[in-house]
Amino acid sequence: MIKIIHQNLEKVDTIVIFIHGFIGGEETWIKDNGSKPLINSVFRADTSFKKKIDVGLFLYHTKLLEFFPKMVGLVKLLAKSKNRKNLPIESLSDLLSTHLKYRCSEYENIILIGHSMGGLVAKQFILNDIKQNSTSKVKLYMSLATPHSGSDLATYGKNIISNCQVKDLAPLSDKINDLNAEWVQCKSLPQRFYAQGLSDDIVPKVSGVSLDRDKIEPIYSDDDHFSIIIPDNDDDVIVHALRKELGDYIKNKEIQEIENKETFVDEGQYDEEIFVLKLLMADVHDNLVGNSKQAFYSAEFTVRKLNRLGVDVKELTSLYEKVKELFILEFGDLLNGTLKNSSALVTAIHKKILSEDKNHLKSFYTQLESFQKFGMLQQLASIDDDIWWAKDNDIKTLEEFKSKIKQKI
16 A cells, blocks of 8 residues: 655645565554654755655565465454465565556656665566556656665575565576566666665675666665664765755756746847847847847746756856857858858857757756757857957947947937
8 A cells, every 4th residue: 555644735746655675564664653764854844855745655565474374364354354465576566556556646756765675666666667658657766775686585585485575585586687687678767776785684785786777876874774764863874865866856857847938029128238239230130139039038047947946057167168169160160251141150050059959069957958058159148258240340349339329329
């Protein structure tokens, strides 16, 4: 079952589901006194993302030993209670899928955090979800002390007791091998992180980090298999890691959702801006001037929104430099006569930015598309004395042009 333990008053589109491991349960996350050591430390009151994420637990039946299962089943039948049994990882992922479908249908984004075997259940669900739907609602996956390559204890255990979950957890088991093979081959995996305690005697270091098609830097702590989910305090490294990655996810999600729905209306608000004066001074065609104003507006809106979401403008410095680099190359064609006039230069650089949008000018911030990058060039033109649209333009001619405009007024 999925148990929601934190739900914001205002509707949100993201939920994090914590999944316990072998022979775990609700007590993995919530202690007898009601405290939630890991969850409360991660979702502190001052956490910026607390109001943007709901929290739930996926709970399933898991026991080490089940003596006389048929007799137990008969007793529960007579008592009219459910007769649950241990289910293999594949079946647990199916159970998770059904509960998410009907219990969490209102959420567009799901984050799965699994401890021990719970991490394998989450992996299996993600792979099945992608195979069925080509994409998955799971946007972030984090494993804590998960035996991605199996646990040696399970190797001994499967020879002593009959338990399908123990069998799945053994190194080189069919389930472990199949999971790893599919995980490595899948090209649509969500963002993922693997945390492992270096004092863990149940899951060795080599098993705590999954085989992956990408190079994922592990998150290491000095914890054992169980202390990794019971932090001593809020300064615990696992707490810091979870807070950072959850916070980064929400921040980046909001950045990806940036959309400028406002239509630019030219009412002369930019007519005295330096970038416009430079275009007019170079006798650039009116249509291109108007397009440049709109691009400038779009770039200003997007960069300001990124800044409000915590993106330092310095992070965009490299992109601005690359845009200017392309301009200088095209300006060279104006100097050597390949481009006939300033209007041709404006058109050429816009085409160049469009062609390099996903290559040389590729940015993590996907809202900055080719049009915004052309607008970034106009932003530079307002402050950079190296950007001109005609061979003979410079600061002196700009001041003269501004004086002429004032005289006409």
